Amino acid sequence: MTRITPPRPFDVTSAFPELAGMSRTATRLHPRAGSPTVHESSVGGPLLWPASEAWATCSQEHYARRLNTPEEVRTLRRTLTKAWRRQKPGEALLTQEERAVVERIHTGHAPRLLPTGSHPLIPVAQLYARDVPDMTCPQDTDLLQVLWCPFDDAIEGCSEAVQVRWRRAADVTDILVAVPEPAYIGNDDLIPTPCVVHPEQVSEYPSADELEEEVWRRLYRWEDEVGLSYRGDLSGAPGWKVGGWAAPFTFWEPDEEDERRCPTCQAPTSPLLTVPSDEWDGESGSWRPVGDEDEADAPPYPGNRNPTQVTVSRGYTLQFYGCTGDPRHLPVTVIQ
Structure with missing residues (x-):
């Protein structure tokens, strides 16, 4: 089903012409939840990975209050999805057997079980250039793959815990089938x-953080007058x-652009991928695409507001x- 962003409720450049050049x-x-293949763009789907290439790993030590296995996370989500789909008014969400499974998974395993060495x-995402016009690929590549180490203290910064791979899809003829998984993960979110x-390609303008102080002060006054955000x-x-x-x-x-420079070569960086905790929220509900069900008709779990079931630091965005200078360098990630 095609998703189309509704027109913006106001042409902001008519009130602030200086923003027109910043589009x-x-x-x-x-x-949206599905069953992507290695030959499709996806979030959380399988990667077109050469069988001859070692899988990406992280050797850093990470902290977690509790651990789960990847299969336990999948079991938890299957259980909750099944329960929400069958629930009827007045009935308990979970059966006694399901509740025991959910409680056991939520209890998790002691952090001391985390193996040492590489994980x-x-x-996280696989994106083909044919699908994403705003993705600038290095020469002779047409595929971006993003991976991370699923621990809260791992995803922000610039380290081997978050990696990208750029490929030419046609070069991958012998595809890795037995994909390795970490023994434990630190956060199922x-x-x-x-x-x-x-x-879907859309036009957008910079956040107030990126504007001159005089402009954003006028914007805030204007918001109060017109009732828009x-x-x-x-x-x-x-x-x-993307982009x-x-x-x-x-x-x-x-305040300082240097804080977002590439640590490897000191070149400037630019937005590559935005990973949110929701597709929209109470403030940004006007961006909800046409084609999605009304919230009252949508399944409550996982739903269209967070179909990936990724939550960044209790509800923020990972940029x-x-x-x-060289897109193959490790990305810089910031919780915003």
């Missing part, structure tokens, strides 16, 4: 549910996307910044 396009991915990373994507309705698109403008900063303001 950028981004590709909204609109991930396989898990797939960082395991994407396999999703197919429905790419620049951040929620008119600037950057929410949800999983465009970076997500707004929540914890700190980007990937790619090196403009």
Whole structure:
């Protein structure tokens, strides 16, 4: 099903002409639960990985309050999906047997069980250039693969815990079948549910963080007058996307561009991939695509607001910044 972003409720450039020259396009991915193959763009799906190439790993030590196995995460989600689909008003959500399974998984395993050494990373996204017009690929490549180590203390920064691979898909003829998985994961909110994507290119404007102080002060006054939210309705698109403008900063303001430079070569970085905790929220509901069910009719679990079931740091956004000098360098990731 095609997902189409509704028109913006107001043309912000008519009130702020200086923003017209700051428009950028981004590709909204609109991930929805499905069964993607290695030959398709996906979030959390299988990767077109050469059998002769070692799988991406992380050898860093990570901290977690509890551990789960990847299969336990899948079991938990299957159990909850089945329960929500059959629930009737007045009935308990879970059977006694299901409750025991859910409680056992939520209890998890002691952190001391985490093995030492290298841990396989898990797939986050696979994107073919044919599907994502806003993705600038290195020469002779047409495929981006993103992987990370599913621990809260691993996903932000610049390290081997978050990696990208650029490939020429036609070069991968012998595909890895037995894909390794980590023995344990530190946060099941960082395991994407396999999703197919429905790419759509949209126009967006910078967040207030990126504007001159005089402009954003006028914007805030204007918002009060017209009853619209620049951040929620008119600037950057929410949800999983490629390119465009970076997500707004929540914890700190980007005073120094150097903080987002590539640590490997000091080249500037640019927004590569945006990983949100929701496709939209109460402030950005006007971006909900046409083609999705009304919230009252949508399945409550996992639902269209978070079909990937990824939650970043209890509800924030993880912004990937790619090196403009060499996209193969490790990305810089920032929780925003």
